[in-house]
Every structure is written in structure tokens, then in C-alpha cells.
Amino acid sequence: MGxxxxxxxxxxxxxxxxxxxxxxxxxxxxxxxxxxxxxxxEKYPDRSFNVGVAEANMIGIGAGLALEGWIPFICTxxxxxxxxxxxxxxxxxxxxxxxxxxxxxxGIGIGEDxxxxxxxxxxxxxxxxxxxxxxQPGDAIETERAVEYIVEHEGPxxxxxxxxxxxxxxxxxxxxxxxxxxxxxxxxxxGRDLTIMATGGTVHNAREAARELRSQGxxxxxxxxxxxxxxxxxxxxxxxxxxxxxLTVEDHGLHGGLGGAVCEVVAERGxxxxxxxxxxxxxxxxxxxxxxxxxxLSIDNIVAEAKKLLKTK
Amino acid sequence: xxxxxxxxxxxxxxAQELRVDVIRILTEAGSGHPGGSLSAVEIITxxxxxxxxxxxxxxxxxxxxxxxxxxxxxxxxxxxTLAKAGxxxxxxxxxxxxxxxxxxxHPYPGPPDRRVPGIEAATGSLGQGxxxxxGMALAGRLARKAHRVYPLLGDGECQAGQVWEAAMLAxxxxxxxxxxxxxxxxxxxxxxxxxxxxxxxxxxKWEAFGWHVIxxxxxxxxxxxxxxxxxxxxKGKPSVIIAGTVKGKGVSFMENNPExxxxxxxxxxxxRAVQEILAxxx
Numbered sequence: 001m002g003x004x005x006x007x008x009x010x011x012x013x014x015x016x017x018x019x020x021x022x023x024x025x026x027x028x029x030x031x032x033x034x035x036x037x038x039x040x041x042e043k044y045p046d047r048s049f050n051v052g053v054a055e056a057n058m059i060g061i062g063a064g065l066a067l068e069g070w071i072p073f074i075c076t077x078x079x080x081x082x083x084x085x086x087x088x089x090x091x092x093x094x095x096x097x098x099x100x101x102x103x104x105x106x107g108i109g110i111g112e113d114x115x116x117x118x119x120x121x122x123x124x125x126x127x128x129x130x131x132x133x134x135x136q137p138g139d140a141i142e143t144e145r146a147v148e149y150i151v152e153h154e155g156p157x158x159x160x161x162x163x164x165x166x167x168x169x170x171x172x173x174x175x176x177x178x179x180x181x182x183x184x185x186x187x188x189x190x191g192r193d194l195t196i197m198a199t200g201g202t203v204h205n206a207r208e209a210a211r212e213l214r215s216q217g218x219x220x221x222x223x224x225x226x227x228x229x230x231x232x233x234x235x236x237x238x239x240x241x242x243x244x245x246x247l248t249v250e251d252h253g254l255h256g257g258l259g260g261a262v263c264e265v266v267a268e269r270g271x272x273x274x275x276x277x278x279x280x281x282x283x284x285x286x287x288x289x290x291x292x293x294x295x296x297l298s299i300d301n302i303v304a305e306a307k308k309l310l311k312t313k
Numbered sequence: 314x315x316x317x318x319x320x321x322x323x324x325x326x327x328a329q330e331l332r333v334d335v336i337r338i339l340t341e342a343g344s345g346h347p348g349g350s351l352s353a354v355e356i357i358t359x360x361x362x363x364x365x366x367x368x369x370x371x372x373x374x375x376x377x378x379x380x381x382x383x384x385x386x387x388x389x390x391x392x393x394t395l396a397k398a399g400x401x402x403x404x405x406x407x408x409x410x411x412x413x414x415x416x417x418x419h420p421y422p423g424p425p426d427r428r429v430p431g432i433e434a435a436t437g438s439l440g441q442g443x444x445x446x447x448g449m450a451l452a453g454r455l456a457r458k459a460h461r462v463y464p465l466l467g468d469g470e471c472q473a474g475q476v477w478e479a480a481m482l483a484x485x486x487x488x489x490x491x492x493x494x495x496x497x498x499x500x501x502x503x504x505x506x507x508x509x510x511x512x513x514x515x516x517x518k519w520e521a522f523g524w525h526v527i528x529x530x531x532x533x534x535x536x537x538x539x540x541x542x543x544x545x546x547x548k549g550k551p552s553v554i555i556a557g558t559v560k561g562k563g564v565s566f567m568e569n570n571p572e573x574x575x576x577x578x579x580x581x582x583x584x585r586a587v588q589e590i591l592a593x594x595x
Contacts, residue, residue, distance in 0.1 A: 058444075060442075061444050062448060069452070087441060154425070
């Protein structure tokens with residue numbers, strides 16, 4: 001895997017936004033090296049706090065700072081965000097506290113550390129909270145633009161990032177639009193046969209799968225859903241109207257993630273079939289590329305699942 | 314000293330009136346938590362009507378002292394206090410716990426464009442308020458403000474792990490603008506704290522975590538007032554006032570009885586309670 005990890009892009013973007021906005025503060029829970037906030041801490045020690053291995057306390061402190069007008073980025077692994085769900089529910093969401101919750105190490109893409117460190121349920125949980133927005137960028141440039149947006153956004157946001165490097169999927173002049181899906185390779189493919197929707201670490205593979213299917217004569221387009229909540233309902237409906245079919249691909253558990261969100265829209269407002277590629281069962285240790293293959297997130301498997309879906313009426 | 318004595322007498326009178334309000338609004342609501350409201354009356358009275366710098370007519374004044382009701386179920390005394398201080402209309406108290414009310418069963422500050430005056434934070438899931446208070450204390454320091462932050466915790470609440478995450482952290486940042494108060498009424502939802510899960514040695518725990526600790530009789534307003542004065546002289550570390558109290562204080566049939574943690578009195582019980590409160594010498 002080439003490119004840059006979105007957690008690395010986040011660390012760089014954070015420095016840039018902090019230089020412009022002195023309300024930005026960072027709270028770590030002993031994972032600053034992993035979440036890439038170390039440079040921020042070095043540069044802005046007065047605006048940095050490390051609470052130790054105590055995520056619930058970190059969340060509450062973030063809420064307190066936000067209620068006083070600061071813009072705290074509280075940073076840990078996505079799974080440890082999920083683990084403190086009810087603290088986020090009351091201290092952050094119910095308080096309408098302007099806290100930016102950063103969860104790195106999304107999904108099986110983290111590799112060797114195994115299931116206990118893999119964020120696989122976090123989108124489902126964060127999506128369920130009133131007042132919480134959920135963003136998962138698909139590459140470095142999108143991460144940078146998303147962080148710029150998040151600082152200005154009023155209200156709590158969950159930002160989900162990859163440990164592993166991800167290939168660029170957006171052009172250098174990319175503009176981030178909150179709540180709007182992005183058709184990747186926009187000029188090629190109308191999606192008359194199928195739309196593949198992906199998010200985060202799987203966008204690149206979804207794009208490559210769409211290219212492969214197009215090379216076989218099928219009209220397939222790939223869509224990057226960087227904002228999982230609020231999801232781009234119009235784009236989902238447009239996609240299902242074009243072909244009657246959507247294939248979703250995500251490095252997250254099967255329930256309540258991108259696939260779940262798309263199903264909700266199609267079931268309520270559209271007509272068609274949704275097939276979900278997501279992580280079924282527990283993850284496990286291994287090389288990220290091998291894991292993506294085993295759990296069905298590889299280009300080959302996306303192509304195979306797309307073909308199965310195309311056979312349905 | 315006569316002036317101080319007069320002020321204590323004024324506070325005792327307010328406390329008595331707040332006790333009556335607690336009984337009345339819980340009876341009207343038909344549900345709620347009398348025990349922990351009645352145990353906290355003197356603590357909250359000393360804060361809102363003596364110690365705290367605040368402006369009920371300018372509730373979002375940025376230099377105000379912050380109060381966080383971490384023991385969030387004790388809204389009856391909280392809302393009664395907010396009404397008496399002038400944050401909310403007295404008649405609004407009778408909307409407490411009813412559909413459409415701003416006065417939710419547990420504190421809710423409301424959405425950003427309709428914040429409820431006097432409510433700093435949502436609480437009610439026990440164990441979260443001290444962390445929020447630390448965030449506010451850090452915020453005050455970042456902004457170079459002199460205001461203080463007063464979270465009020467229950468003793469049963471101190472069984473929650475997050476309380477000790479927060480207790481561990483506050484001394485690291487030398488938060489001498491933070492003064493936690495524990496309403497140690499020794500009863501929690503199911504039973505006595507001691508029989509549920511002992512917190513002892515309670516004072517030693519806070520001291521071991523690096524806090525300045527003062528223990529007072531939480532029903533002696535003069536002692537609470539004195540402790541609140543004393544902690545302002547403590548520099549370089551946070552303070553905690555452990556206030557020994559009686560759950561259900563002031564109503565004999567509620568006192569020290571776990572039954573009265575979370576149920577409202579009937580109208581007949583309420584009348585007896587009010588008569589007893591008003592008959593008690595100040």
C-alpha cells in the first residue's frame with residue numbers, strides 16, 4: 001500500500017489549523033505517537049493535555065473545554081472511542097459540546113495488532129447519537145480538507161482515520177463538501193449497471209474494482225462516502241435509480257456502518273438491492289493486505305461481489 | 314462577627330425554604346429523588362447564596378463561577394435553587410419532569426441557541442461531572458480567568474471508575490481553581506454505601522491522589538462556608554470538601570432511609586414533611 005496514512009495527514013493538518021485558530025486544543029490518552037499529535041504537543045504545549053490511559057476522563061475534559069468555547073480534538077483509537085460510548089452520549093452529544101473526536105486505527109487495516117485494537121463498531125455507535133456527525137476521509141488530501149472543515153463546524157464530530165497508508169483517490173485541488181459523496185473518476189462511468197460506494201481505507205480498492213469492471217464493458221462508478229452522517233441521501237437515491245443496485249465496501253463491521261446507512265436510505269426512500277462488503281465476525285492479526293483479501297475488501301473480491309450482484313434482478 | 318452571624322442566619326432561612334421547595338416540586342412531579350436533594354441543601358445554599366460569584370440576571374457572564382451537579386439525579390434542589398436565585402421563574406418549577414419542560418429529570422443545558430440559564434452541563438450518568446469540571450478549570454486557566462469550578466458529587470457516585478481517572482488527573486495540572494464537593498450521605502440507590510461497596514478510607518484516597526481535603530458537617534452552613542473560604546487559600550492543587558450529611562435531612566421519615574433515594578412523597582406525606590421542616594429551629 002502506497003500513499004499516506006490518513007492519521008499522518010491528520011497530524012499535519014492539525015498543525016496547520018492550529019496555527020490559524022488558537023482555540024484548537026488537543027487531548028491525548030497516551031496514544032499521541034500513534035494518533036500523530038506529537039508535533040502539535042511539541043509546538044503548542046500549553047494547548048496540549050495528556051490524561052494517561054483514561055479515555056472516559058479525556059472525553060469529559062474535552063466536553064468541559066468545548067462548553068467554554070475551546071475546540072478540543074480528543075484523540076485515541078477508534079475502538080477506544082467506541083468503548084466510551086455512553087460518556088460521549090451524555091458528556092459530548094447531549095451537551096451539544098463542540099468536541100472533535102478523532103479515532104485512528106480504523107478497521108482490520110491496522111494489521112498485526114489484532115482484533116482488540118481494531119475499530120469495527122465505532123461508526124455504528126457514533127452514527128446512532130443525535131447531534132453527532134461522522135466523517136471518514138479516503139486519502140491524505142481529503143483528510144486535510146476535512147480537518148479544516150471540522151474546525152469551523154459547530155458541533156461534535158467523529159473523525160475516523162486509518163493506521164495504514166492509503167493511495168490518493170482525490171485530485172490535488174480537491175474541495176471537501178460536508179455531507180456530499182464524491183464520484184471518483186467522475187468522467188468515466190455513469191453507473192448504469194452499478195454504483196460501488198466505499199469509505200475510508202476501502203475507497204481506493206473500490207475505485208480500482210470499478211475500473212476493472214468498466215474494462216470488462218460494464219458501466220460501473222465508484223463513490224466515496226466521506227461523510228457517513230449525515231449521509232448523502234440524494235446521491236444514494238440517484239445511484240439506486242440508475243441501476244437498482246448498490247454495492248457498499250467498508251473496513252468496519254457489517255452492522256450500522258456505511259452499508260447500514262445506505263440500506264436505511266434505500267429501504268425508506270428508494271427501490272433496489274444493496275449488497276454489503278464489510279468485516280464479518282472478529283478480525284485477526286496479519287498483514288493488512290492479506291487481511292483485506294481474507295475479509296473480502298480486496299479489489300478482486302469487490303469485482304467478484306459486484307458480478308454476483310449484477311446477476312440479481 | 315455579628316455580620317457573619319447574620320449572614321449565616323440568612324443562609325439557614327434560605328436552606329429551610331429550599332427544603333420546602335424540594336418537597337413541593339417532587340410531590341407535584343410525582344417522581345424524583347428527595348433523599349440526595351435534601352442532603353445537599355446546605356452545600357448548595359452556601360455556594361449559590363454566599364460563595365459563588367455569579368449573576369442570575371446575566372447567566373452567561375464569562376467570569377462566573379461554574380457549578381456542575383455531577384450527582385445529576387438531585388435536580389429538585391438544583392432547580393429550586395436556580396429559581397430562588399432568579400435564573401428561572403418560580404412557577405417553572407412545577408413543570409419539572411413534565412413533557413416540554415426545560416427542567417428535565419436530570420440536568421440538560423439545552424441546545425446552543427436555547428441554553429437554560431444556570432445549567433452548565435448535562436449530567437445524570439454518574440461519574441462524568443468531575444471530568445467536565447476539570448475541562449472547565451483547564452479552560453479557565455487557558456483563558457487566564459479567575460473563576461472557580463465547583464462540581465458536586467455523591468458518595469455512591471465515587472464508586473464509578475471515571476471519578477478516579479479524574480481524581481488522578483486534576484493534581485497533575487495543579488488545578489487550584491477546582492473545588493470538588495462530595496455530599497457524603499452514605500446511602501445510594503439500593504442500600505447503604507458501606508454495604509454496597511465501601512469507599513473507605515475515603516479521605517485518605519483523595520489525599521493519596523494529591524488533593525487538599527477538608528471534612529465538614531455538610532448541614533452546618535457555617536462549616537461549609539468556612540471550608541469554601543479556606544480552599545481559596547490552597548495553591549497548586551485541587552481541593553475536595555467531603556461534606557458529611559444525612560440523606561433525607563430535615564424530614565424524619567426520610568432520613569437515613571434508602572427507600573427515599575428515588576421516590577416522591579404522596580401529598581399527605583408532603584404535608585407532614587413541610588410542617589416538620591418549618592417547625593425545625595433555624
